[in-house]
Amino acid sequence: MSDPILILDNVSKTFRRSGGAPVRAVNNVSLTVGRGETVALVGESGSGKSTLGRIALGLLAPDSGRVVLEGRSLGDLSPGEFRRARVAMQPIFQDASSSLNPRRPARELMTQALRGQDGASDARSAELLDRVGLSPGRDYLPRFPHEISGGQRQRLAVARALAMNPRLIIADEPLSGADVSIRGQILNLLLDIKAERGVAYLMITHDISIARHFADRVAVMQHGVIVETGPAEAVLSAPTHPYTRQLVAAVPVLEAPAQA
Amino acid sequence: MNGNILEIDALRLAYRTRGTVAYAMNGATLHVAEGEAVGLVGESGSGKSTLARATLGLIPAKIARIESGRMAIGGQDVTRFTEDQWQAIRGNPVAMVFQDPLSYLNPVMRVGKQIAESVRLHEPRAILQSRVEELLWLVKLPAAAAEAYPHELSGGMRQRALLAVALGCKPKLLVADEPTTALDVTTQAEILALIRELRERLGMALLLISHDLGIVASACDRIYVMYAGHTVEWGKAADVFGRPAHPYTVGLLKAAQAARNAEGRFATIAGDPPNLAELSPGCPFTPRCPLARAECSAEMPPPGPARNAGAQEVRCWAHR
Ligand SMILES: Nc1ncnc2c1ncn2[C@@H]1O[C@H](COP(=O)(O)OP(=O)(O)OP(=O)(O)O)[C@@H](O)[C@H]1O
Ligand SMILES: Nc1ncnc2c1ncn2[C@@H]1O[C@H](COP(=O)(O)OP(=O)(O)OP(=O)(O)O)[C@@H](O)[C@H]1O
Ligand SMILES: [Mg+2]
Ligand SMILES: [Mg+2]
Numbered sequence: 069m070s071d072p073i074l075i076l077d078n079v080s081k082t083f084r085r086s087g088g089a090p091v092r093a094v095n096n097v098s099l100t101v102g103r104g105e106t107v108a109l110v111g112e113s114g115s116g117k118s119t120l121g122r123i124a125l126g127l128l129a130p131d132s133g134r135v136v137l138e139g140r141s142l143g144d145l146s147p148g149e150f151r152r153a154r155v156a157m158q159p160i161f162q163d164a165s166s167s168l169n170p171r172r173p174a175r176e177l178m179t180q181a182l183r184g185q186d187g188a189s190d191a192r193s194a195e196l197l198d199r200v201g202l203s204p205g206r207d208y209l210p211r212f213p214h215e216i217s218g219g220q221r222q223r224l225a226v227a228r229a230l231a232m233n234p235r236l237i238i239a240d241e242p243l244s245g246a247d248v249s250i251r252g253q254i255l256n257l258l259l260d261i262k263a264e265r266g267v268a269y270l271m272i273t274h275d276i277s278i279a280r281h282f283a284d285r286v287a288v289m290q291h292g293v294i295v296e297t298g299p300a301e302a303v304l305s306a307p308t309h310p311y312t313r314q315l316v317a318a319v320p321v322l323e324a325p326a327q328a
Numbered sequence: 329m330n331g332n333i334l335e336i337d338a339l340r341l342a343y344r345t346r347g348t349v350a351y352a353m354n355g356a357t358l359h360v361a362e363g364e365a366v367g368l369v370g371e372s373g374s375g376k377s378t379l380a381r382a383t384l385g386l387i388p389a390k391i392a393r394i395e396s397g398r399m400a401i402g403g404q405d406v407t408r409f410t411e412d413q414w415q416a417i418r419g420n421p422v423a424m425v426f427q428d429p430l431s432y433l434n435p436v437m438r439v440g441k442q443i444a445e446s447v448r449l450h451e452p453r454a455i456l457q458s459r460v461e462e463l464l465w466l467v468k469l470p471a472a473a474a475e476a477y478p479h480e481l482s483g484g485m486r487q488r489a490l491l492a493v494a495l496g497c498k499p500k501l502l503v504a505d506e507p508t509t510a511l512d513v514t515t516q517a518e519i520l521a522l523i524r525e526l527r528e529r530l531g532m533a534l535l536l537i538s539h540d541l542g543i544v545a546s547a548c549d550r551i552y553v554m555y556a557g558h559t560v561e562w563g564k565a566a567d568v569f570g571r572p573a574h575p576y577t578v579g580l581l582k583a584a585q586a587a588r589n590a591e592g593r594f595a596t597i598a599g600d601p602p603n604l605a606e607l608s609p610g611c612p613f614t615p616r617c618p619l620a621r622a623e624c625s626a627e628m629p630p631p632g633p634a635r636n637a638g639a640q641e642v643r644c645w646a647h648r
Contacts, residue, residue, distance in 0.1 A: 085476065163483075203601065207605060218377060246539065247370065247372045248539060249580060249597040252593075253594075253596045
């Protein structure tokens, strides 16, 4: 593999709750994302996917192990260096409302993301909103996050992440709130941007079908451990690990309609 | 009382903020019978959450008002209810769980306390501790979760906590707005099985909103499909998903197979989403519709039986 954009090297994280027993959310996990590569992270609720995502983003310090972004270990960087290095990597969260400042209209959220880039303007913001299916983009610029629907908020978060021109996007359930047509549109957009700019993705998703068709590689997580990893298509179409088999089997199947 | 816990008839509602307007509901019609499980699917931004929030009187009058149409809960007309009147019925008979549990759980209150509060409002004489334990057990959270704060739980566990709060009200209708959207498939299946079990035990009706058509198909008796503030097709799940009638539903079902075509693209519905700032007299799907004809942009068709499909109702000129 070409030199990786992200290396998670033996990271662990245990949460200690007042009263309760400690939770080993992530247990000695190693995972690599190559430049321009798409890796999907799947697994049951509470298996540690979001925790691993937050560790990769540098939002949560691991108890042990290293996070290496473009050759630099995040733990060794000064806060200033960290802030600059992190621009290469943008999150898209499951809960878009948590990542969008509720007091800023879409216009300001987009302008902020485009700051310092050539051609930052309302027109550029509106164009990005159009591309994520918020069209006409111009009409969405004055809206505050609570003034649009759940799926529209998620798309605003996607547009904002793309506006920053990252080389790695770490997305935690980014499409679960959009209808299937919009989901297709955004996946196509992410494929285009990958082709245009060689962006890499770490996509945390519960959707086995998306993991299978969108990702190059998949990592399957259970109880804080990666239990299986390999080419997405191969692993998810013919799972060998019993847990992966169980995950794949749990997908409710929508029977193909008999169309007129 | 005619056996419908919820009746929404030709409801129109527009958000009006700072000189802009969004016609979020344009005549939507939807009924839920007592004990029935109804699914609501459709385009992002088509008004599903607006409809759901309206059933709990959760849309502040200063941003939007019901402009016409009618809504009844348990046979009682609530169309013109004031906030005080809503407060008296919120939670029982209708309770709701949302797609973003963190926004509805109190971040600084332990989960057990929040469940106890909701029980106390509706069952003043309940033995709180045992009801809280029972509700946690029902949603399959460990008893220790009572001591946790919402941010200490994973996405899936938070949704279970919110479900426990809603069930604490003993609702006759549970409105669930994308309750499993953020959950992995194993947990989705568990939560849906749980909701089914609760429905049977408590005779509770369900209005389930989801973008996951497979989930809606497996959990619901009847389905409504929404587009641009209209319910455009409704009927048995097997009819609506097995033999879709409205061209929007047909496109939606094609896009649902998240697989790539020969060009390596994921399927979408061509064209732009409707502009809700403009009110048009015709069918809002016309500009994207492969079957569009002259009358489509002139007038919204009335509901009627579908042709060459199942026993569903559809609002489409191609079926008249
Ligand atoms: N801040 C925290 N404090 C205490 N425990 C935590 C915290 N964050 C996560 N956990 C625990 O760590 C475990 C893993 O949680 P995580 O959110 O990473 O799971 P997940 O795989 O993303 O689940 P989901 O699919 O439900 O989103 C869970 O048991 C959770 O309760
Ligand atoms: N407070 C508001 N002010 C103005 N417009 C709003 C407001 N809230 C929602 N809208 C608009 O009303 C329409 C309906 O929103 P709603 O949240 O009901 O959609 P939805 O069907 O639930 O979508 P999703 O599937 O994305 O959750 C959307 O186009 C949205 O932009
Ligand atoms: Mg998670
Ligand atoms: Mg919604």
